[in-house]
Amino acid sequence: MLRTGSWLAAAAAALLCLGGPAEGAWMIPPAPYWAKDFAVVKKDGVYHLFYIERNTTLPQAETERDFGHAVSYDLIHWTQAPPILAVRDSSWDNMHVWAPSIVEHNGVYTMFYAGVTSQPDVYRAYQRIGIATSTDLYNWTREDQPLFSCDQVPWAFCDSLDALTSMRDPYVMPDPTTPGRWLMYYTANAAGDSLNELIGVAQSDSTLRNWTDLKPLWNTFHSYTGAGLAESPHVFQHDGLWYLFYTSSGAQPIVMTTSPDPTADPDGWTPRGRMGDMLGINTGAWFASEYLRDGLKDYLFYVDGDRIEYYQMVWNGVAKFQLLQPDPFHVTGMAWEEDTVRAGTPAHLRIASVNWFMRHADIETVVLDSLGNETVVPTDSLGLASTIPMSDDTLHWVWNARSWPAGRTDPMRLRVRLVDQTAMTPIPIVVLPDTSSPTPPDSFRVLSVAWGADSVARGKPVVLEVAAISGAQHSVGLTAFTTDGEGSLVPAPLDSLGLPPILPLDADTTRFTWTSRTWPDSVNGPQLTRLVVRIANDSLETRPWLDVLPDSAASDPGSPGITGSPDPGDQIGELIKIMPRGARNTDLEFAIHLTRDSPVRLELFDVQGRRAATPLDGAARRGWSRISWNGRREDGGRAGPGIYFARLTTPRGRHTTRVVLLP
DSSP states (O other), rough: OOHHHHHHHHHHHHHHHHOOSOOEEOOOOOOOOEEEEEEEEEEEEEEEEEEEEEEETSOGGGGGOOOEEEESSSSSSSSSEEEEOOTTTSSSTTSEEEEEEEEETTEEEEEEEEEEEEETTTTTEEEEEEEEEEEESSOEEESSSSSSGGGGGGTTTOOOTTTTTOOEEEEEEOOSSSOOOEEEEEEEEETTEEEEEEEHHHHHOHHHHOOOEEEEEEGGGGHSSSSSSEEEEEEETTTTEEEEEEESSSSSHHHHHHHETTOOOGGGOOOOEEEEHHSOOOTTTTEEEEEEETTEEEEEEETTEEEEEEEEEEEEEEEEEEEEOOSOOOEEEEESSEEETTSSSEEEEEEEEEOOOOOOEEEEEEEEEETOOOEEEEEEGGGGEEEOOOSSSSSEEEEOOSSTTTTTSSEEEEEEEETTTTOOOOOOOOEEEOOSOOOOOOOOEEEEEESSEEETOOOOOOOEEEESSSSSSEEEEEEEEOTTTTOEEEEOHHHHHHHOOOEEESSSSSEEEEEOOSSSTTTBBBBOOEEEEETSSSSSSSSOOOOEEEEGGGOOSSSSSSSSSSTTTTOOOOOEOOSSSSSOOOOOOOOOOSSOOEEEEEEEETTTOEEEEEEEEEEOOEEEEEEEEEEBBBBBSBBSSEEEEEEETTEEEEEEEEEEEEE
């Protein structure tokens, strides 16, 4: 929680700040409010931001009197909920409420915050720490009295009539060194030196209400750092090391220090310098940073001027990371539609998501034993797809239940989660053993169906592969689907596609060569087709889909260039980012569509405008073409991860789209 002068300096610096990573994400409060210190928490797939509301039309003493509340499903679009915890005229927090910190314990969310008291001749902007609780993050119950103040800290300056008395910016977390104990990091002033701040640590039992002093972190004090401010601390663990971030004075305000023990004495912490220096950018307007761990993803949030900005953190060493734009695709919930299922019968997995078009969910399966211990099981051993293309905001996926290991005779508890662990089925499904007559080991059963390629040009051959047990002399029925403009599956006629309704099997692995077709085709000719083939009366299908690109040979067979003047009514052409089919987006793929044969250039530029690569520079036929970039620069080196701009240039103009290259 920056003092008024420090905050004004940061706001002014925000207007001058030209550095920083490009294309982050942010939450901007409605005018005339600016955001200050905040807390971020995720509950049931929804992100919640609670922040100090600074009314810029009022003097500082007359604002910061409640907490704004914003919610988001995708970390891109935010909706403002009603503010919470307004000051109370007759209570200890009658002047300001500052710097929330939220923890969840046994289904109850506890918010710690600094309340400021103003009472003539008794309290002059006097800071103390109190709590409020909630089970839904919308309705809060506040306790009447503060629970921690400077008079409980023997090393801290404490004068209720001195406005320099600091006791604010709490950050609370479980103590990993002592089960049942909680830690609070906070800002205070040193006794005998009220002009300079440092970070203190307090401890509490499991009630979260009995706080006592643990120690000051003198390594954050002026005599050690040369800086007078030490505010907005937060602590988190990464790769076995504990990180303390806090806001200090200086050109790059956010300071980093690490320790193998979050309760270490001051000499047990290793200074890691300023974040801006590590990133190599100007962070002069950043303050009040916060860290969010979402599954296996790390995010850094901070205040910058009127807003709260945030990036995904991608680590590349000790106290070294890059900041990348958050991915807008989020799975907001996963759940089994049955509590119990018997092996060999269908079960239904429901997946809810946002920004899902042309995206997929990479999943893994976890079997739990009687003690709750988890074992990650290969999805194919359970007959589940490891990659599920998203075709709707709520997808219903059918699974023909299996036990693991095969033949087990006791119930199995199964949980499905994303590979990045940002979403999972909260309640595992119980798979009961199949008590029907045992299946002979040589009985016929289809195991999988898959395309031999991700894409194919119309008119070219592609292999459809069916794997089965005792497949020879059997046959399977086929059904086909295409994806519509929103990614939903639409039944497609087999005869129009040239696919057989019944496919004879000649071995345990049958390979059927199909001469690819597109469907449906409009009056303008063949269209890009995304095709899924399903085994009739089964849940097995080809996932991911097959992209059938319109045959460029169907265009005018003349010279590939354009002669004469282009028609001004012609479109530039489409440039589409094709989402990756695997778990990692280390390469980039594009589909381009032209209304006529044309010379084309496809270039990739970094955020500083430097050309990184030119995947295509030449003639292209009318219709669809698929272009790949392997992430290599023109000099052959690997391009750095981050945001790039793909620019398609034709004689009729340019089209640009933004893409992200991951490490």
